[in-house]
Amino acid sequence: MANRILLGDIGSTFGLKVSRAGTDVTSGADKDMLFDSTKNRTGQIYGGGAGITFVDSSSDQEVYVRGSVNRFGTAFINPVNLTGKKIIIDGTTVTLSTTTTSFGVTFTTVDNMKADINAASISGVTAGTSSLSSTDKRLRLEKINSDMVISYPASNSLETFVGIAGGTYDYPELSTSGINFLTGGASNKPNLGYIPLVLLSEQHAGGYEGEADEIYESVNRLNLFKTTSSTIHPVAAQASLPADQSSQGTAVGAPVGIGRFYEYSDGDYPQETEMVNANFFVIRIPCAYGYMTTTYFGT
C-alpha cells in the first residue's frame, strides 16, 4: 500500500500532503495530490445548495415537475396498463386504477394518471399533462405554497413509467432576489470579501431557440447564472441596444439580464428554460474581475 499522508516535515517546509490512492505521497507529482498545504488556495467547499428552483414572477411561484417519459395516448403505440402502480406525493400514496380501453386494448394514459392523482386531493397539488403532440404526453405535477416531496414504494413503483424522480422539489425562489448562500442555510457564514467561484448544474442546459412575436432568438447557452459575494441568480443573455440608441452611439446594452425571460410560442412547454433543480457548490476561491490578484491568491 502506498504512503498516502505526510504530516509535519514535508521536505523544505512543514505542512500536510495527501496523495491520491495508489500514489506515494513522498514521491508523487503535484497533480497526484488531493491536498497540498504548499498551495495558497484549495478547492474547499464553503457552502452550496441542491434542488433549487427559480422563477421570474411571484405569480409563477409554484413547484413544477414534468416527467421525462413520453406516453402515447393510443392503443397502437406502446400501450401499458399501469393499474396498481404507485406514486407517493407528500406522504399520500396514489395507486393507479383508471384506464382507457380502445380497439380492445386496455392501457393507462397520462390523462388517466392525472385523474387518479387529482382524485387523491393532496393539499396544493395538481396533476396535469404536458403535450408533446396530440397523442404523446407526459405527466406534470404542480404545487403551490411549499416544497413537494415525491417518493415511490419498493414494489409497484410508477417512477420509471413517468420519469419523475423521487426527491424533494423546491418551492421556487424569485430570480430577482436570488438565493443567499451565506444566510440561507442552517447557520450564517461570514462574507468572504470577494465573489467566490460557484460551480452550478441545473436541469435544463445547452442552447435555446425560440420564436415569439415574429422575433427569432437563438442562444448557444441558456444555463447562465450570475454570482455576487453572497447570492446567485439565473440570468438570460440579451443583445438589446440601449433604449436611446442615438445618444449611446455604438454602445450595446448589458450582456445579460436577471432571470430567464426567453419567450416561447409553445404554451405547453412554458418553463423549459427556467432554472430548475439547480445544484451548486461555493468554492473558497475568488472568481471575479479585480479579485484574482496576489491580494487574494498570494501569501
Add this chain to the structure above:
Amino acid sequence: MANRIILGKNTNSNHGHSSSTPGFGLYISRPGKDVTTCTADELIFNTDNGTGTSLGRIISMYQLAPIPQAGGGTNTTTTSSITAGNSVTLDISSIDFGIDFGFISFGLLAPVTYGSGSTASSYDYNVSESLETITIENTGATSLTVKSYVVPRYSNLALF
C-alpha cells in the same frame, strides 16, 4: 517559520473560536501565515463550516466520486453521446458514498461550434435520488455529447 497546522483545539478568534468555546478539528493556514492568528480566509483547510458556530458539520474538499463506465471500471467523469430525442441513463447505485446523503451531479455540454443556421443543442439533466441514476435527455434536434461527474453530498439540507 509560521505555525501552519492545528490538529485538535483551536482558540483563534478570527475563526470564531475562543478559549472558552474552542473549535476542534484540522486547520491549515496558507504558507507564511500563522494558523493561530490568521484570518478565516487565510486557512486553506478548515473542518469548521466557515462560521465557528456549526462544528458538527465538516466542510469538505471539492472532490469527484467514481462513475461506473460502459464496459467496466470507474472514472471520475463519463462521456455520453446522445442522439436527438433520446436519453441515456447513468447508474450510480453501485457506488458507496460513505454517508447516506447520496451525490450531487453535474452535466456539461461538450464544446459545440455554432455557425449560421446551426441548431442549438439542449438537454435535460435529471437525477433520481431513489434509483441513484442520472438520466440525460437530448431535447434538441441534433446529436450532442455531455460530460458528467458527481460529487458526494455531505448534507441533506437544501442550502448547506
